[in-house]
Amino acid sequence: MFDQLFFGYCALMIIISGILAISLRNPVHCVLMVLVLFFHMAGLYLTLQAEFLAAVQIIVYAGAVLVLYLFVLFLVSIRQELHLDAFIPNPWIGRIIAVGLGAGLLYVIPAFTLGEKGAWPQAAIKELTHTKALGQELFTTALLPFEIAGLILLVALIGGLVLARREDTEPLESEEIPNPASDAHGKGQEVAS
Amino acid sequence: MIPLSWYMALAVVLFFIGVCGFLTRRNVIVMFLSIELMLNGVNLNLVALSHFLESLRGQTFTFFIITVAAAEAAIGLGIAIALYRSRRTVHVDTLNQLKG
Numbered sequence: 001m002f003d004q005l006f007f008g009y010c011a012l013m014i015i016i017s018g019i020l021a022i023s024l025r026n027p028v029h030c031v032l033m034v035l036v037l038f039f040h041m042a043g044l045y046l047t048l049q050a051e052f053l054a055a056v057q058i059i060v061y062a063g064a065v066l067v068l069y070l071f072v073l074f075l076v077s078i079r080q081e082l083h084l085d086a087f088i089p090n091p092w093i094g095r096i097i098a099v100g101l102g103a104g105l106l107y108v109i110p111a112f113t114l115g116e117k118g119a120w121p122q123a124a125i126k127e128l129t130h131t132k133a134l135g136q137e138l139f140t141t142a143l144l145p146f147e148i149a150g151l152i153l154l155v156a157l158i159g160g161l162v163l164a165r166r167e168d169t170e171p172l173e174s175e176e177i178p179n180p181a182s183d184a185h186g187k188g189q190e191v192a193s
Numbered sequence: 194m195i196p197l198s199w200y201m202a203l204a205v206v207l208f209f210i211g212v213c214g215f216l217t218r219r220n221v222i223v224m225f226l227s228i229e230l231m232l233n234g235v236n237l238n239l240v241a242l243s244h245f246l247e248s249l250r251g252q253t254f255t256f257f258i259i260t261v262a263a264a265e266a267a268i269g270l271g272i273a274i275a276l277y278r279s280r281r282t283v284h285v286d287t288l289n290q291l292k293g
Contacts, residue, residue, distance in 0.1 A: 007195050022230075027220055027223055030223050034226055048240050048241055050244070065229070072270040072274060076283050091216075095213055097212070098209055101209060101212055102206065105209075109202060109205065116246075118248020134256070137249040138253055152264050153263070156264030159267070160268060
């Protein structure tokens with residue numbers, strides 16, 4: 001009973017904050033609504049006995065990714081509300097497509113049947129603790145994907161650096177004889193700006 | 194005990210909200226947020242199925258999805274910054290140079 005009440009609360013908060021996140025005008029409010037949503041997602045993971053993923057959800061999503069979003073939002077924030085000619089004039093086209101997709105997916109859910117059970121019953125996970133069980137799975141059967149995930153993160157790190165780097169096109173700076181003092185000054189300016 | 198279909202229905206609703214946001218909003222950053230919502234819908238589905246199938250494969254997959262989502266956020270926001278630097282806007286309706 002408590003499980004179902006908790007699920008209902010989390011589901012309600014997820015749906016409300018999701019709808020608010022895509023409908024509020026101010027992007028900062030959108031990000032904060034998504035933060036609420038992520039916390040309730042972590043609550044749902046707890047009802048599924050996935051404690052490690054709940055922690056990762058809060059630490060990585062709420063702690064790192066959303067802070068990145070907020071930083072970029074403040075970096076490119078535009079105060080005035082824009083009234084532009086829309087590329088696709090009617091927003092209802094998008095809404096109808098989305099509603100059709102959602103209705104189709106909901107329609108096929110009852111046809112779903114579970115397949116064969118795997119090798120990790122709940123009792124085994126509980127005995128070994130979830131983090132340990134997931135670690136065993138991750139470092140034995142999914143070792144190669146784990147390494148590839150590390151490579152993807154490295155690529156993303158370098159790509160983010162390259163994309164966000166300021167292009168120094170001013171001729172004055174490039175013609176200057178490079179000396180450490182002016183370099184440090186330039187870097188300081190870059191950080192400050 | 195919560196039935197599996199509840200989780201799947203919630204995941205579908207979350208995915209639908211993400212698709213709706215992606216198709217209707219015009220700010221690049223909010224569009225990226227909508228993509229995160231869609232990824233979260235898929236994650237919920239995977240974790241629920243992995244719980245009910247008594248397998249850890251879905252949760253491993255969720256772990257990798259979170260990794261890729263973080264990478265996607267970093268790259269996408271880098272592109273948003275580069276876009277803002279060259280065009281002074283992050284609204285996709287002004288980026289129509291390829292329109293004939």
